Amino acid sequence: MRRRNTVLLVFIIVLLGSSLAAILPVSSNLLGPDGLTLGLDLRGGSQLLYQADLTRKDPGVTDEQAMASAIEKIRRRVDEFGAAEPTIQKQGTDRILVQLPGVQDITRAIRLIGDTGLLYFLELELDAGGNPVIDDEGFYVFREEPATASGTDGQERELTGQYLRSASPDFDQFGAPIVVFEWNSEGAHLFEQITRRNLQRPLAIAIDEQIISTPTVEAVITERGQIQGRFTIEEARDLSNQLNSGALDVPLALIDERDVDATLGADSINKSLIAAGIGLLLLLTFMLVYYKLPGAIACISLGIYGAILLAIFNTFSSYLTLTLPGIAAFILSLGMAVDANVLIFERLKEELRAGRTLHAAVETGFTRAWSAIRDSNVTTLIACLILFWLGGTFGAFMVRGFALTLAVGVAISMFTAIIVTRTFLRIAVSTKLFTNLRSYGVRS
Numbered sequence: 001m002r003r004r005n006t007v008l009l010v011f012i013i014v015l016l017g018s019s020l021a022a023i024l025p026v027s028s029n030l031l032g033p034d035g036l037t038l039g040l041d042l043r044g045g046s047q048l049l050y051q052a053d054l055t056r057k058d059p060g061v062t063d064e065q066a067m068a069s070a071i072e073k074i075r076r077r078v079d080e081f082g083a084a085e086p087t088i089q090k091q092g093t094d095r096i097l098v099q100l101p102g103v104q105d106i107t108r109a110i111r112l113i114g115d116t117g118l119l120y121f122l123e124l125e126l127d128a129g130g131n132p133v134i135d136d137e138g139f140y141v142f143r144e145e146p147a148t149a150s151g152t153d154g155q156e157r158e159l160t161g162q163y164l165r166s167a168s169p170d171f172d173q174f175g176a177p178i179v180v181f182e183w184n185s186e187g188a189h190l191f192e193q194i195t196r197r198n199l200q201r202p203l204a205i206a207i208d209e210q211i212i213s214t215p216t217v218e219a220v221i222t223e224r225g226q227i228q229g230r231f232t233i234e235e236a237r238d239l240s241n242q243l244n245s246g247a248l249d250v251p252l253a254l255i256d257e258r259d260v261d262a263t264l265g266a267d268s269i270n271k272s273l274i275a276a277g278i279g280l281l282l283l284l285t286f287m288l289v290y291y292k293l294p295g296a297i298a299c300i301s302l303g304i305y306g307a308i309l310l311a312i313f314n315t316f317s318s319y320l321t322l323t324l325p326g327i328a329a330f331i332l333s334l335g336m337a338v339d340a341n342v343l344i345f346e347r348l349k350e351e352l353r354a355g356r357t358l359h360a361a362v363e364t365g366f367t368r369a370w371s372a373i374r375d376s377n378v379t380t381l382i383a384c385l386i387l388f389w390l391g392g393t394f395g396a397f398m399v400r401g402f403a404l405t406l407a408v409g410v411a412i413s414m415f416t417a418i419i420v421t422r423t424f425l426r427i428a429v430s431t432k433l434f435t436n437l438r439s440y441g442v443r444s
Contacts, residue, residue: 005430008423016304019311038101039087039323039401041260045101046109049256052094057250063093066250071096074113087321096252101321106259113252119161119181120146121194122204122211132201140214142204149193152186159194163187169236172228177236179227188222195221207239272327279331283338291345293439297424298341305337305416309409325402333409336380340417343369345441348425352442358429366422373417380410 057066067090074096078086087099103109122142125133133141151157167181183191195203195217202214205227213228227239284302287295309330313322348365356364384407391400428434437443 002426002430005423005426008419009427012304012420012423016307019304019307022311022314023307039099039321039326039398041324041398042322043101044260045099046103046106047100047256047258047260048098048106048110048113048254049091050096050098050113050252051255052096052250052252054094054250067094067096070250070252074098077113095255106257110254110257119164120206121159122206123147123194123198124201124203140202142211142214146206147194147203149190152189157186157190159187159190163190167240169233169240170226172226176228177233179236179239180224181227182224183222191225192220192222195219272324272331276327276331276334280334283335287338287341291441293428293434294341294345294348294421294425294441297421297428298338298345300424301341301416301420302334302337304420305412306334308416309333309412312408312412321401322405323398323401325398326405329402329405330409333406333413336377336410337413337416340369340373340377340413341421343372344417344421348440349442352437352440358435358440359426362422362425362429366418370418373414377410377414381407384410 052067052070054063054066057063061069071088071090075086075088078088078098078100086101087097089097091097098109098113100109122144125141125143127133135141146158146160148156148158163183163186165182165184165187167179170178170180172178198217199220201217203217204211204214206212215228284299287298289295291298344365347369348361351361351364352358384403387403388400388407391398391403434440
């Protein structure tokens with residue numbers, strides 16, 4: 001056995017071992033300790049489609065900037081929400097698609113994503129005598145406009161959530177959930193003035209035009225404060241998330257919401273696995289019967305191909321999400337991997353019929369088949385690139401998943417056909433255990 005073949009064989013064994021370590025043991029999540037990351041169509045979850053009112057954005061920013069900022073803030077909120085592998089993408093010019101695999105509480109998701117999270121304060125409405133105004137039901141009346149104070153530059157400014165440094169859920173001395181917030185230096189400067197002039201008076205804390213609580217200011221406050229209300233710990237956590245992510249740059253209107261049933265995904269996976277199993281069984285049978293020894297080597301190469309592909313999906317699950325179109329692409333790429341082996345083996349048989357030795361036939365067969373394999377796979381990769389771009393442009397994310405999975409599969413299939421299959425054939429020929437041409441599918 002030549003030194004080159006030995007080195008390649010060791011490399012293949014190490015690569016296979018690493019791949020198996022990434023996907024074994026098989027668990028209830030399909031593969032590996034954590035399992036493959038499943039898309040919305042397979043795992044189930046929630047899908048929301050929003051339309052932005054770009055007429056109400058800041059005139060100083062472009063439509064693209066406003067949409068990009070809104071998407072980024074939604075992404076931060078969704079990350080805190082805990083959805084695994086969410087999809088947040090722009091559709092057209094003014095729509096945002098949010099897919100949340102595994103999220104069944106769609107009401108909470110809508111509330112968290114759609115609310116702007118704008119924090120501000122309202123001071124008491126005073127009559128001509130400087131006394132608080134009371135409504136017919138005996139409640140204090142607060143001003144409609146947010147409380148203002150003089151900034152460090154001398155300009156009058158509204159104290160809003162834009163000056164927040166951080167917000168986090170906590171508990172008061174009685175164990176009730178609250179939200180603790182901290183201002184930056186400018187916010188602390190404004191808050192000190194507002195609390196100073198409202199000592200021993202209620203000061204309303206409002207979020208998105210809704211008064212959350214009306215605590216009485218007991219002392220002058222600068223950097224830190226807290227929001228009290230009838231919160232659950234989950235609501236306090238969501239409110240903190242909204243405040244930390246900031247107000248959305250444009251108002252969003254929910255125009256479509258869907259619940260995707262997880263049982264549909266499980267049924268799709270089962271049917272796909274059955275179809276893949278039947279197809280694979282027929283494929284392996286054909287290769288063994290028609291190509292004999294090379295066919296057996298191709299079957300081994302396909303097994304290595306499958307292990308490497310699944311290991312990549314499992315290792316890079318943060319970037320590769322398995323969807324139903326992705327499963328279709330996986331099966332298609334498997335067929336293309338076999339196609340490369342068929343081209344090689346047919347060339348090998350032609351060379352053997354022409355009277356070449358086994359070693360020469362193997363080398364010549366691979367050399368002459370390479371151009372056809374290269375050209376066919378490169379054109380497929382170009383098609384994948386186009387599909388991936390079009391899928392992102394028009395919001396067809398299932399198409400993007402198909403294109404990405406197919407591209408990864410094609411790249412690995414080229415490696416297994418040219419490196420793995422070739423190395424095993426070279427080793428088989430060098431051992432001189434299979435010298436009969438019938439072992440290579442050639443009739444004497």
